[in-house]
Structure formats: C-alpha cells, structure tokens
Amino acid sequence: SAAEKGGHEYFMLKEIEEQPEALANTLRGHFESGRIILDEQRISDQDLRDVDKVFVVACGSAYHSGLVAKYAIEHWTRLPVEVELASEFRYRDPVLDRDTLVVAVSQSGETADTLEAVRHAREQKARVLAVCNTNGAQIPRESDAVLYTHAGPEIGVASTKAFLAQIAANYLVGLALAQARGTKYPDEVAREFAELEAMPAAVQKVLSTVEQVRDLGRRIADSKAILFLGRHVGFPVALEGALKLKELAYMHAEGFAAGELKHGPIALIEDGLPVVVVMPSPKGRAVLHSKLVSNISEIQARGARTIVIAEEGDETVRPFADELIEVPAVPTLLQPLVSTVPLQVLAAEIARARGYDVDKPRNLAKSVTVE
Ligand code: G6P
Numbered sequence: 001s002a003a004e005k006g007g008h009e010y011f012m013l014k015e016i017e018e019q020p021e022a023l024a025n026t027l028r029g030h031f032e033s034g035r036i037i038l039d040e041q042r043i044s045d046q047d048l049r050d051v052d053k054v055f056v057v058a059c060g061s062a063y064h065s066g067l068v069a070k071y072a073i074e075h076w077t078r079l080p081v082e083v084e085l086a087s088e089f090r091y092r093d094p095v096l097d098r099d100t101l102v103v104a105v106s107q108s109g110e111t112a113d114t115l116e117a118v119r120h121a122r123e124q125k126a127r128v129l130a131v132c133n134t135n136g137a138q139i140p141r142e143s144d145a146v147l148y149t150h151a152g153p154e155i156g157v158a159s160t161k162a163f164l165a166q167i168a169a170n171y172l173v174g175l176a177l178a179q180a181r182g183t184k185y186p187d188e189v190a191r192e193f194a195e196l197e198a199m200p201a202a203v204q205k206v207l208s209t210v211e212q213v214r215d216l217g218r219r220i221a222d223s224k225a226i227l228f229l230g231r232h233v234g235f236p237v238a239l240e241g242a243l244k245l246k247e248l249a250y251m252h253a254e255g256f257a258a259g260e261l262k263h264g265p266i267a268l269i270e271d272g273l274p275v276v277v278v279m280p281s282p283k284g285r286a287v288l289h290s291k292l293v294s295n296i297s298e299i300q301a302r303g304a305r306t307i308v309i310a311e312e313g314d315e316t317v318r319p320f321a322d323e324l325i326e327v328p329a330v331p332t333l334l335q336p337l338v339s340t341v342p343l344q345v346l347a348a349e350i351a352r353a354r355g356y357d358v359d360k361p362r363n364l365a366k367s368v369t370v371e
Helices: 011-018 017-027 045-048 059-077 111-123 161-181 186-197 197-219 233-248 259-262 285-302 315-320 334-352
Strands: 055-058 082-087 100-106 127-130 145-148 223-230 252-258 274-280 305-311 323-327
Touching: 011 017, 011 197, 011 334, 017 161, 017 197, 045 161, 055 059, 055 111, 059 082, 059 100, 059 161, 059 233, 059 334, 100 111, 111 127, 111 285, 127 161, 145 161, 161 334, 186 197, 197 323, 197 334, 223 233, 223 259, 233 252, 233 259, 233 274, 233 334, 252 259, 259 285, 259 315, 274 285, 274 334, 285 305, 285 315, 285 323, 305 315, 305 334, 323 334
Parallel strands: 055 082, 055 100, 100 127, 127 145, 223 252, 223 274, 274 305, 305 323
Antiparallel strands: none
8 A cells, every 4th residue: 555655656665765774773783882793693703803705695686785895895804805696606616615704695585596505605614694684584594693684674576775784784794804803993993883874864865866866767768778887886886776777677777887888888879878877986086086977978979868876066077967866975985875776766767657566576576585
C-alpha cells in the first residue's frame, strides 16, 4: 500500500530516502573507548594483526561496495586488497592462507556464490569476515568475524540503502585493520570515524536533489542507452549507476573508467547520447578533476548530452554540463556515499517513466540462492 511505501509510489524511493538513517545505524556502537569494534570476533587480535592480504568477495551491488572500499582499505592499512566477484573467486584457485582475510559482503547473507566463496576460503585456512545486513544468516554464521550493516529490511530488489551501509561497514573493517596493524594512530582512526559520522547529514542534503533528478529521468527515459564515467572512487560509482539502470529500466548501460575513454568508449558517443559523469572534488583531487573536465568537453563536442554529478560550487564544470547535479563537498574517499544517490533516483525514475515495476524488476530476485 501507499502507506507502507511511506507515501511514495515505490519502495525504492522510500529506501533511497532512508539512507541517512541506514548509515547512522550502521556506524552506531562501532567506535567505543577510542576503538573500532566489530559485532562478532571469533578471531584473535594477533591474527588480525598478522593479516597480509585482503580479498573482498561479493556479487552485484555488494561487489561494487568492495570496489569502493579497496581505495580506503589500501590507503589506511597498506595491505593489498583484491576485490572479486564471488562466482569467479572460487573457481580460480586464489592464493589463500591463514594470513589472508576474506571479507564477504552480502545484504542477504544467503547468496549462493558468496557463501561458497566463504566455504572455499575457510577450507584454505583463510580468515573470513562477513559484512551482512541480515542477522544470523548463513554467511555470518560460517564466518570468523561479523560486522552487521543496519540498513533495515530492503524490499526493493535493486539494492540502495544496503549498498550505502555496505560501503560504511567496509570502511569500518578497513579502520579496524589499520588500528590492529598500527598503520593509523588512534587519533587518526577517531578522525576518520568522525568523518563517517558526518555522512548521514551529507546524504540528507543530496536528497534535496531527488525532484530535479526525477525530472531529468523523465526527460531522458526514451534514450537507447546511457553511459557512466568515473575515476578513482567515482569509477565503481559509475559501475553501480549502470547496474541500477540495467536492473530497473532494462536499458543498455555501461560504466567506464574515465581514463579509458580514448580506448573505446568514445567511439560509442553519438548525438544526444546521455553520459553521466561522476566528478571528483576540485580541491580533493585536482589532477583527476581537470582530466575529467577535459573528458567532458570532448564527449560534449561529439554530441553527448552530459549529465554531471559535481561538488557544489564547482564552477569549472558548469560550461560542459548539460545537466548539473550538485552534491555536498565531502572527503574524497567518502564521495561515493553522496554521488551514488542521484544515480539510484535516476534509474528508478527512468524505469517508472518506462512503465516498469521499480520494486520488482523482471527476471531478478532479491537474493540469488542458487548458482
Ligand atoms: C541480487 C540483488 C542485488 C544484490 C545481489 C547480491 O542480484 O538483486 O541487489 O546486490 O543479489 O546480494 P547480496 O544479498 O549477496 O548482497
């Protein structure tokens, strides 16, 4: 009913609007007496300290949350992090031993491929840490440590609030490792946590763009395809934006690393093709920012309709943006938490405008429990 959907036409929009709360609930209680704490830890502090390599394994949007987290975990811990689709990981003899930490990310905790990846990792003596949104699900039950996301039940098949919560939880895992390894001083861990704690308010601010983005969605709903470009942490955001559109609007959509533009994607640009560009902060990543500005001017010159997600006050990008969606300034590593939100709204609204069921897209299941 409309009441269940919080007055919205579809659950997904309600869940998009619940994201500030999902983030706040996921962070709550994880920084006590100056330390990051997990929910369950059946692995010793010494073993956590001895970790020398990290894998993140997951499927779908959860996999994208891992791609985002890689930037932060490597930066904070100086550990190599590989992010892999669970369905690939377990069939390729990955190099695992007792000093490997495998982070299994799953909203449901029941995804068959992720569960089998967990089992494979444990057979090889790796330690497994689950990031999960469902209390007592199979994946956390079979893991050595657990960090629960508290996004609440997610009804929409396409993940939204669980995805943002996964990014935050993965970051907590990174901080827990940095703290165990001493690669960050306690005051630095505290500062990173405080920055995470400021994110619910930042996401709340992005929600003020919802009507602008819905209107844009209606205007581009009959496009044949949409491309997404991003760099650094904006690259996995581009992948997630494209996945959302495929899932919901049944449109051809692809996410690209903007630096690869000249190695293929630019050949796809034609008159009127919408291209969504996720901009880095002009202050935080000035070099990447200027490279992306030149990418946008190139695609615009070739006829693309540029839709630019940029930090508020970023004037340099304005001349090249046919549509400008402004997000608040946040630290670079946290940017995906704000820049993903307009892409979720865009996909949902395009799907609705095309007459599809936003909450129950065809052929898809909320949790894929068979391989
Ligand atoms: C399905 C859902 C996606 C989700 C993926 C992984 O494909 O439609 O939204 O990202 O499964 O699910 P999990 O429960 O493991 O996070």
